[in-house]
Amino acid sequence: MTHATRIPTGPARTGRRPAWVSHWFNPVSIALLVGTALVAALGAAGVPGMQGWQPALRGGVSLMFLVAASGRLGPQRAGLIAMVPPRLPRPDLIVAATGVLEAAGAIGLWVPPLERIAAACLALLLVAVFPANVRAARAGIRIGDAPATPLVPRTIEQVVYVACCLAVAIG
Numbered sequence: 001m002t003h004a005t006r007i008p009t010g011p012a013r014t015g016r017r018p019a020w021v022s023h024w025f026n027p028v029s030i031a032l033l034v035g036t037a038l039v040a041a042l043g044a045a046g047v048p049g050m051q052g053w054q055p056a057l058r059g060g061v062s063l064m065f066l067v068a069a070s071g072r073l074g075p076q077r078a079g080l081i082a083m084v085p086p087r088l089p090r091p092d093l094i095v096a097a098t099g100v101l102e103a104a105g106a107i108g109l110w111v112p113p114l115e116r117i118a119a120a121c122l123a124l125l126l127v128a129v130f131p132a133n134v135r136a137a138r139a140g141i142r143i144g145d146a147p148a149t150p151l152v153p154r155t156i157e158q159v160v161y162v163a164c165c166l167a168v169a170i171g
Helices: 019-024 028-044 053-071 077-083 091-108 115-139 151-170
Strands: none
Touching: 028 053, 028 151, 053 091, 053 115, 053 151, 077 091, 077 115, 091 115, 115 151
């Protein structure tokens, strides 16, 4: 076979995605992008209260946290419980509580008197749960059927999420 006719054997041929794709394009990150784009499109279509970057970003952050909260109920739950540092009691309740807080914050982003405080609280929640992400990355904990995101991409991702929350809070 010549080089011109060689059959590719990489991820495209085998059906596997490169590792960076699954780290950067996970359901939570996709929800942030889709929610932002959806609200931006509604704003462009003239829907009242949806114009501008802040409502668009608020929509993305809201959908992101709703997706994250829903993950507390599915097959990922066992992995999320395993990531909680062992010195903390009742990791099952901690995972449930973070899901409730994520959902409440996502809804609070759309309540005008609460939107800024909800965004700030969600940023604080992200900071509070980061040690669990560090533990998951270092211990090789699986979340559902996938390994935890390695520490460097997860840290970058977390910084982006916190920045989005803070932009909504102060914007």
